[in-house]
Amino acid sequence: MNALNIAYKDLMMLLKDRGQLITLFLVPIGFILAFSAAFAAGQELEAQVIAVPVVNLDPGGEMSTLLLQQLNDDRGLQTEDYDQAQAAADLSDETIKLVLTIPSGFSADVQAGKQTTLRLAYGPAASDSEVQAVRLVVDGIASDLSLETQLVGGLSQMGAMMGDAPAEVRVFTAERIATQAESQFERAKTTPLVALSAKWPDQITQGREDFNPSSFGVAGFAIMFAFLSAQTTAASIFEERKEGTFRRLLAAPLGKWELLAGKMLPNFFLAILQMVIIVAASLVLLPLVGQQAPTLGNSPLGLALVTILVALCSTSLGILLGALCRTESQVGGISSVFLWIAGMVGGAFIPAFVLGDFLNAIGKVVPHYWAMQAYNDLMLRGGGVGDILLELGVLAGFAAVFFAIGLRRLRFA
Amino acid sequence: MIRNSLAVAWKDLLIVLKDKGALAVYFLMPLLFASLLGMAFGNAGSDETTIEIAALVVNQDNGAYGQMLADGLVGTELLVVEELSDATLADERVAGGEAAAALVIPTGFSQKIDAGEPVEITIIKDPAQQEAASIVAGITNQAMAEIGMLGELRFGIHAVLAQAPEYDQAPPELVQAYEAQTLGVMWTQVQQMRQSPVIAVSDEAVEGAEELQPWDPITYYIPSFTVAFAFFLIGQMAKTLLQEKEEGTLRRLMSSPMPRGAVIGGKILAYMIVVFLQVIVLFSAGYALFKMPLGESPLAFLGLTVALALASASLGMLLGALCRSSKQADQMGMVLGFVLLALGGSIFPLFRAPGFMGILSRMTPSAWGIEGYMGLVADGWTLAETAPNILALLGFAVVFFGIAVWRFKFQE
Numbered sequence A: 001m002n003a004l005n006i007a008y009k010d011l012m013m014l015l016k017d018r019g020q021l022i023t024l025f026l027v028p029i030g031f032i033l034a035f036s037a038a039f040a041a042g043q044e045l046e047a048q049v050i051a052v053p054v055v056n057l058d059p060g061g062e063m064s065t066l067l068l069q070q071l072n073d074d075r076g077l078q079t080e081d082y083d084q085a086q087a088a089a090d091l092s093d094e095t096i097k098l099v100l101t102i103p104s105g106f107s108a109d110v111q112a113g114k115q116t117t118l119r120l121a122y123g124p125a126a127s128d129s130e131v132q133a134v135r136l137v138v139d140g141i142a143s144d145l146s147l148e149t150q151l152v153g154g155l156s157q158m159g160a161m162m163g164d165a166p167a168e169v170r171v172f173t174a175e176r177i178a179t180q181a182e183s184q185f186e187r188a189k190t191t192p193l194v195a196l197s198a199k200w201p202d203q204i205t206q207g208r209e210d211f212n213p214s215s216f217g218v219a220g221f222a223i224m225f226a227f228l229s230a231q232t233t234a235a236s237i238f239e240e241r242k243e244g245t246f247r248r249l250l251a252a253p254l255g256k257w258e259l260l261a262g263k264m265l266p267n268f269f270l271a272i273l274q275m276v277i278i279v280a281a282s283l284v285l286l287p288l289v290g291q292q293a294p295t296l297g298n299s300p301l302g303l304a305l306v307t308i309l310v311a312l313c314s315t316s317l318g319i320l321l322g323a324l325c326r327t328e329s330q331v332g333g334i335s336s337v338f339l340w341i342a343g344m345v346g347g348a349f350i351p352a353f354v355l356g357d358f359l360n361a362i363g364k365v366v367p368h369y370w371a372m373q374a375y376n377d378l379m380l381r382g383g384g385v386g387d388i389l390l391e392l393g394v395l396a397g398f399a400a401v402f403f404a405i406g407l408r409r410l411r412f413a
Numbered sequence B: 001m002i003r004n005s006l007a008v009a010w011k012d013l014l015i016v017l018k019d020k021g022a023l024a025v026y027f028l029m030p031l032l033f034a035s036l037l038g039m040a041f042g043n044a045g046s047d048e049t050t051i052e053i054a055a056l057v058v059n060q061d062n063g064a065y066g067q068m069l070a071d072g073l074v075g076t077e078l079l080v081v082e083e084l085s086d087a088t089l090a091d092e093r094v095a096g097g098e099a100a101a102a103l104v105i106p107t108g109f110s111q112k113i114d115a116g117e118p119v120e121i122t123i124i125k126d127p128a129q130q131e132a133a134s135i136v137a138g139i140t141n142q143a144m145a146e147i148g149m150l151g152e153l154r155f156g157i158h159a160v161l162a163q164a165p166e167y168d169q170a171p172p173e174l175v176q177a178y179e180a181q182t183l184g185v186m187w188t189q190v191q192q193m194r195q196s197p198v199i200a201v202s203d204e205a206v207e208g209a210e211e212l213q214p215w216d217p218i219t220y221y222i223p224s225f226t227v228a229f230a231f232f233l234i235g236q237m238a239k240t241l242l243q244e245k246e247e248g249t250l251r252r253l254m255s256s257p258m259p260r261g262a263v264i265g266g267k268i269l270a271y272m273i274v275v276f277l278q279v280i281v282l283f284s285a286g287y288a289l290f291k292m293p294l295g296e297s298p299l300a301f302l303g304l305t306v307a308l309a310l311a312s313a314s315l316g317m318l319l320g321a322l323c324r325s326s327k328q329a330d331q332m333g334m335v336l337g338f339v340l341l342a343l344g345g346s347i348f349p350l351f352r353a354p355g356f357m358g359i360l361s362r363m364t365p366s367a368w369g370i371e372g373y374m375g376l377v378a379d380g381w382t383l384a385e386t387a388p389n390i391l392a393l394l395g396f397a398v399v400f401f402g403i404a405v406w407r408f409k410f411q412e
Helices: A002-016 A018-047 A062-071 A084-092 A106-111 A128-164 A174-190 A219-228 A230-243 A245-251 A256-289 A300-324 A328-345 A352-363 A367-380 A385-409 B002-018 B020-041 B064-074 B087-095 B109-114 B127-161 B172-195 B218-231 B233-247 B249-255 B260-290 B298-322 B326-343 B355-362 B365-379 B383-407
Strands: A050-056 A077-081 A098-102 A116-122 A194-199 B053-059 B079-084 B101-105 B119-125 B199-205
Touching: A002 A018, A002 A230, A002 A256, A018 A219, A018 A256, A018 B326, A018 B355, A050 A062, A050 A084, A050 A128, A062 A077, A062 A098, A062 A106, A062 A128, A084 A098, A098 A128, A106 A116, A106 A128, A116 A128, A128 A174, A128 B127, A128 B172, A128 B199, A174 B127, A194 B127, A219 A230, A219 A256, A219 A300, A219 A328, A219 A367, A230 A245, A230 A256, A230 A300, A230 A328, A245 A256, A256 A300, A256 A385, A300 A328, A300 A367, A300 A385, A328 A352, A328 A367, A328 B020, A352 A367, A352 B020, A352 B127, A367 A385, A367 B127, B002 B020, B002 B233, B002 B260, B020 B218, B020 B260, B053 B064, B053 B087, B053 B127, B064 B079, B064 B101, B064 B109, B064 B127, B079 B087, B087 B101, B087 B119, B101 B127, B109 B119, B109 B127, B119 B127, B127 B172, B218 B233, B218 B260, B218 B298, B218 B326, B218 B365, B233 B249, B233 B260, B233 B298, B233 B326, B249 B260, B260 B298, B298 B326, B298 B365, B298 B383, B326 B365, B355 B365, B365 B383
Parallel strands: A050 A077, A050 A098, A116 B199, A194 B119, B053 B079, B053 B101
Antiparallel strands: A098 A116, B101 B119
8 A cells, every 4th residue: 555655656756756657658669760760771771673774885786675574673773865975974073873874786795705895884873782783784795795695605616516426416406405505594584593581480380371570679668668767667776775765765654675675666657558559659659650550469468478588577677776776877877878778789789690799699698688578479479478478487587687686676765 | 360269279279178978979989880891792891701690491202402501501601591390380489580581482493394394482571680581581592593493494305305307205214314415515514605695785984074983982981971070069069169158267258468360269179179179180180990981082071071160160159159058059069969870871872862952952061072082982073062061061161151150149
């Protein structure tokens, strides 16, 4: 009962503080929106068709026509015909960024097996990534075309070397080779000999044809901000300690644990509310900025359990921070640095594997990592409570350890 | 007036520098973010990569091609490959998140390739590790292209040989030996052809264009987080301004024989110095730890930094003028800091995006700051090239400062 009174007092204090509510709810939502909008813009930027001015000095040639056709063939490029002089002028006054030149006699040279060079000139306006992107496509097409013509040439040569043999044993005739090669190249264009097909694990998709996990994780942000709110708990303990109200409360017929439980309860509920609002807002708002809405999986019970444990873990961490911090700057600045880093190495922010194995190993000692694993199992892999027992246990363990150390080290006055 | 301003500036500077928490947030945090992201998305600072992705391979094929593909994947540095014999087990383990992806090479893979029949390899991806799984898919595609080429060649040779009239009568060993020999010759030729393709591609810079450098992520992340955290100062600045008002020290300062301008000027100067220190610390760290270039124009660098410091300090003033309490200023500063971080392009260079997002991004001072520093360190911009960014930041500073002066009340 006493604990509830204290909880009520703290909750009232929090709800009256509009700025605090903004920090707890609006900052995360704004952050997720901005982040995902940036993410969507990035994808759009990558999917953009790049216009490539082309100076064709081999107009109407068989190979140059083929080359142009392949360049425009759904590879993110769109060629535009340019006059040579015009292209040079536009390049230097920065109206265009780059120019691809097909040399004269291109088709004849390629067919004769004589080396010829496609020139990609770029001007001051071009960026490295654009030049690289165009170069990659041109390289790919050039090497395929080269190989095709050279192979046919090579085989024909072999046939020609056997030209002295009697007609019955001349196996590799130019005609046979050409027909065979053409039929294979033709087939390879629509169905490559070896292809890769991707699928989600059967174990996950069984009986769920509509399985379509989102690639943009909201869970990480929810975890990140839920743990950042440990600072709210820490700050409220610090304040009461500093102003001496803690000592006064202790003079009342109250147990130490009652006092702490009262401190934890409102922050615990706020952390849960915060996560619920973050996910709910993402469901509604993400589609508006061009992102797929997050998938929630099919275990509401599992989600509830993880969320409760994350909130518990965060509030106990708040008690621990409140107990250990000696100055305001430790509660504020230093704790934020610590919590952001924990979120980063715990994989709440960027995919864990990009950090390398050393930081990944460190990541496993922060609760963020385990919370992330549990949410992934539920939301992306469609698992149930049975799949996250280990994670739930570890999170409960973190909460217990944080609380135990916090309780031991907390000096009330 | 100047002496008075300096005295106020010194006092405010000491308040910031004595606060260890603030120092951690303004100096340590951006450094950590920039280093972590720089290391994660590039090879900054280290020569070898430590990234490892767990993948499974189930090879159900008993021929040469399946083995070749499996060996190719096992030999890839980026992947830690485990070979399994059971596809169901692999499916389960990917579903459990133990590996990012599993590749299943089907039975009869090699026979089908030999017969010229298209064949598919299946990649099972973990939905919770989609980025890692697509890297596995990319590596597999590369390995497969090689096998596809070899397969096509072999099938072609076989098909041409089979058209020879005496093919049916020839002893099978002889035919096999002949096919293998021809394939060997052709494969060697293919390798040579790749060395000297008949169609070569060259790229060249026209006169006036810079030689292109491969992009180093650190030349983005150091500028982006320096600018982002320069704007995280505004909450602190507005807070101290309002605290002085709340505690009455501002009125006391006013009643001293000191012009009002000196008090405000001193505050602005103090926070400008903090921005300068941030820039110095972060760019020096970038230079020392990641060999990040510092550009070719110290003058442009100085100009941009002055403009950034002015924009940040005047935005802090504006926030102080608009907020009602120090607490509100602190929290709004935090919100604004995050908005500028995301919208200004510190996570992704949003100001380069096409359309609405790009325009929105350019409406923040951060975008102009980040772009300017990136231009300086990555592209060696000159003063003239940096001028638009310096002017844009100064423009923001003038607008912020103007509104701040108009709205600020020294007394309630």
